[in-house]
Amino acid sequence: MVRDLFNLKLMSVKYRTALLTGVLLIMACITATPVFPLELSSKRDCVVCHIMWMDDFRTDKETLVEWQPGNVLMKDTQGVVSSEEICYSCHDGYVKDSRDIVWKYNRHPVYVRPSKNVTIPPELPLSVKDELYCGTCHSAHGKGAAPHGDPFGRTAVYREVNIDSSLCEMCHRNEASYKFSNGHPVHTIAMKLPDKLFSMGSRKATDPNKVICQTCHKIHGARGEKILIVSNKGSELCATCHEQQKNLIETKHDLRATLPEEKNLKQQLPSESGPCSACHMPHNSSGKRLWARSLKSGNPATQMCLTCHGEDTTYKIKHTGKYSHPINIEPSSKEKLPEYMPLFSEDGTKNPEGKVQCFTCHNVHTWDPNFLTNKGGKEVEGDASNSFLRMSNHASALCLECHKDKKQLITSDHNLEVTAPEEKNVQGFNAPVSGPCGVCHIPHNAEAPHLWSKKLYGGNDFVTQMCTTCHNNKGAAKAKLIGDNYHPVDVFMKKYNIKTELPLFDSEGNKTADGKLVCITCHEPHTWDPVKPVLNYEFKNMEGDATNSFLRKANFPSSDLCKACHEDKALVDGTDHDLNVTAPDAKNLIGQPVKESGTCGACHLVHNAPNKLKLWARPYGTIAQSEDVINSLCKSCHSKGNISENKIPPIATHPEERLINNVMRSNKESLDYAPIYDRRTGKETSVGNISCPTCHNAHQWSPLLKEKGNNQKLEGNATNSFLRNVSYNNICIDCHGLDALFRFKYYHDPEDRVEKQQEGIRITK
Amino acid sequence: MQRIYIYIIIAITLLADLFPQNLFAIDCINTKFLFDIKPGADQPSDIAVAPNGDIYLVDGLNNRIIVVDGNGTWKFAFGSEGPEKGQFNRPLGIDISENGNVFIADTGNHRIQIFDQRGNFLNMFSVKTNSPQTKSDPVDVAVSKIKNYLYVSDNDNHKIKVYDQNGAFEFEWGKSGEGTGEFRFPAMMTVNQFNELLVVDVLNTRVQKFDPFGNFVSVIGEWGVLPGRFFRPKGVALDKQSRVFVSDSYTGAVQGFTELGRFLGVVCENNKRKVFNTPVGIFIDKNNRLLVVEMRGNKITVLKIL
Secondary structure, eight states: OHHHHTOGGGSOHHHHHHHHHHHHHHHHHHHHSOOOOSOOOOOHHHHTTOGGGOGGGGSSSOOSSOOOOOOTTSTTOOOGGGSHHHHHHHTBTTSOBOIIIIIISEEOOOSSOOOTTOOOOTTSOOOTTSOOOHHHHBOTTSTTBOTTOBTTTBBTTBSSOOGGGHHHHHHOHHHHSHHHHTOOOOSOOOSOOOHHHHHTTOOOOSSTTOOOHHHHBOSEEEOSGGGBSSOOTTSHHHHHHOTGGGGGTTSTTOHHHHSTTOOOTTOOOHHHHHHHHTTBOSSSOSSGGGBOSOOOSSOHHHHHHHHHHSTTOOOSSOOOOSSOOOOSBOOSOSSOOOTTSOOBOTTSOBOTTSBBOHHHHBOTTOSOSSOTTOOOOTTOOOOTTOTTBSSOOGGGHHHHHHOGGGGGGGGSTTOHHHHOTTOBOTTSOBHHHHHHHHTTBOSSSOSBTTTBOSOOOSSSSHHHHHHHTTSSTTSTTTTSOOOSSOOOOSEEGGGGTOOOSSOOBOTTSOBOTTOEEOHHHHBOTTOSOSSSOOSSOOOSOOOOOTTOTTBSSOOSSSOHHHHTTOTTGGGGTTSTTOHHHHOTTOBOTTSOBHHHHHHHHTTBOSSSOSOSGGGBOSOOOOOOTTSOTTHHHHTTTSSTTSTTGGGOOSOOSOSSOOOEEOGGGOOTTSTTOOOEEOTTTOOEESEEBOOHHHHBOTTOSBTTBOSOOOSSOOOOOTTOTTBSSOGGGOTHHHHHGGGHHHHGGGTTOTTTOSSOOOTTOOOOO | OHHHHHHHHHHHHHHHHHSTTTSSOOOEEEEEEEEEEOOSOSSOOOEEEOTTSOEEEEEGGGTEEEEEOTTOOEEEEEOEESSSTTEESSOOEEEEOTTOOEEEEEGGGTEEEEEOTTOOEEEEEEOOOSSTTOOOOEEEEEEOSGGGEEEEEETTTTEEEEEETTSOEEEEEOOBSSSTTOBSSEEEEEEOTTOOEEEEETTTTEEEEEOTTSOEEEEEOOBSSSTTOBSSEEEEEEOTTOOEEEEETTTTEEEEEOTTOOEEEEEEETTEEOOOSSEEEEEEOTTOEEEEEETTTTEEEEEEEO
């Protein structure tokens, strides 16, 4: 049948002619025209873009544009359809004007291979050269294409929907995963985005305040580098939202001026990165807060500062010094800090329950918290009113936000702004400039521990020098010295087995249970009155008394301060030996009545004591030549013409000058303790004579009752009367046996005594 | 006889095979390149020549009109960005009346502004639409001697709007479509010696001619990429011989036609087709010079039509 079909002889002439003509015409077409791949002619609307589908290319005539093989239907070809020229042929203003958007300013790179930082999903094709091209993002037939656009992230020509920059994030996954890549947050709402941002070209997200890629970037028509909506070389874009941080510009933290040669992680000089990006990178930063420099482990709210200001950096700028305010600590005040003094969690985020970091006191973006236009400048040395502090530290207001317990210093003589305004710290600032705290403590580059800010003077070690720096005969407090006779210091209490609630210190001034007694054991130099706040201090260089004087505890009417160490001695309170009970008007050697001196101070002066022995505050009483000197203390009062002249024993001494060994009674903790004193020095010894305090404990009324007195004058008997021991434990027994039980009663009565009066012993009646 | 017929066909076929591409050489309208004018414009769009011979170029992205003399020497520029008098928002079109008034299609401000030849502001009026939701998109103006008509092509709204030269609205015609009198993005216009209006109909790939009152007369061109056809026609101009020249921004060609639509040839230089870089606005001055605005070339190419 087939062969018959081509058997010309079987056909009529008419049919044979027609067949041959047809065959030849087909051959002519095949040979006379170029070989085209299989393509479809398109309707005119298709050919508006798919120019190569035009039938005109399938003629033998010269066309006005070259025919180019390839279209989207052909494997491994791109086609002219998505060329820039096709786009421009409509977007030149005569269908839609996109000239300024696409072709005037910056735009997303095309005709380049994707960088290794992006991941191109299969839905977004690359060109035949594996390059980005218009068609990577655009297609009139994609999921994101709608003829006139719609609210669902579609435009006329998106290949995929673009809700809140979702199209961008298909490739820029790293930036979208900002939490992992340390990038600027996206899809977050932290603030109201300013209208100015949108007038600059920012794209509004579904929530106008949500940050998306197109908040900062503009794919076409970007005025700034990196397709930012505006140039950010001066951090103009950053500052549009982060307006407060704009105050950094032209301050010392504007690294363009202060560290112009130091590059950020992107190897940009500050002049290239702009002031913000010198320290913060919006993408792929080193850690929290978009940090653009190497960040060591630790709390970012501090480590960021230490990037430049740490002791181990090479930057020739201010460092914090060996002695700097501690960070990563609980605030010293339990009270809630004001909001403008934030605390931080371990990850550097603000947290009211967090810890103190550099950012707690410093706002690194503002030089002067009160005068934003004051930029300081590269060469300007900061002071307490600026220095990037969160609030002016005038009058140490910033310090006192945390150190509320030190606030009482302001109303005391230790406020050198008033009492020694010319006194300068190591920075050369006098007290009115440095503030009352700053004249003794500076937060960075201090001279010594505890942020000490003054040149040290006097003292054996630092903990004492803190006081003697001023309290010396040339210092600011030369009128307030402690004299030659003063309470022992540098005493390790453990050695004496004394336990105290008062703080003990090591040589560096750190509190330690094994430490020693120093000035600040008894004194709290920031608080004049330990009980009640002083509101109207007159700064008249007033003389203190036992209730104030920077004492840690008031020492009158109860001897609480002395009691902290001398608990057994404090039992004197309320007894006949408490002059507040028996002689309130009596004055000690420096003219203080007991109300000023305190009960203890009536007899002992811890500073400037006129007498060395027991720091005795009263005139020694007269004693016999052979009498123990220790008795002179008792006779200060128990002598004729003195406050206890009605309590003078006829005989005050043992009738014979016998040397007694009290080895068995030398343990103070023992119930039979009976001290013997060196006749000349008054110090305790083991061999000597019986003296007043051998039998009497002047601080305790009754040996059986370890308690204070009842504030009443009492007539004693054998069970009290300040006797050290009950009679059966009396040292007398050691020599006199049980007779002593009867004889001791008559010890002070010459009439009843067996012994005759001894030469040199005066009998007074 | 039949065999002879067959042999003739075979011969023709073989000859065609020998000269496949050059059998039908392109028709040329020869020109001579004179000079380029590069006044620092950014993607300029349209051009007009004033009665004194000065050339006015629309530098829309810089929101200004650049004025050079007939030799291309810079004279001055006027305009800045903004909505105020004398300011522009991406203007696209221009025409100059016989008395020297310069009419600017201030596209982004949806208005027409009128200046004197020195660039002094004279007048302006808004180009309005029938719907408050729709904004006008005036992309070109054409001055007519008939009743002082000023034709405005409203590109997005597919209309031609007619005003008098003081801004009073007269009438309009057109709608979106492919029929006669309908448009798909009307662009540049010119008026012939009979005060007929020629309108480039971009996506309909044609030039439509209307009488002064908007009645359809004829059409020039059709869609395609063969000579005599358009892909993206943009500019239109007439020479002294009433030849219609049409620029095509995609093909880079400027082609000549009779007013009846017969294709005359492609603008060539030395018999070789001249390919322009995105030619848009064109103008033929009284010296028979063809001035072609090359939008992405950022220049004006000046040719002598031979």
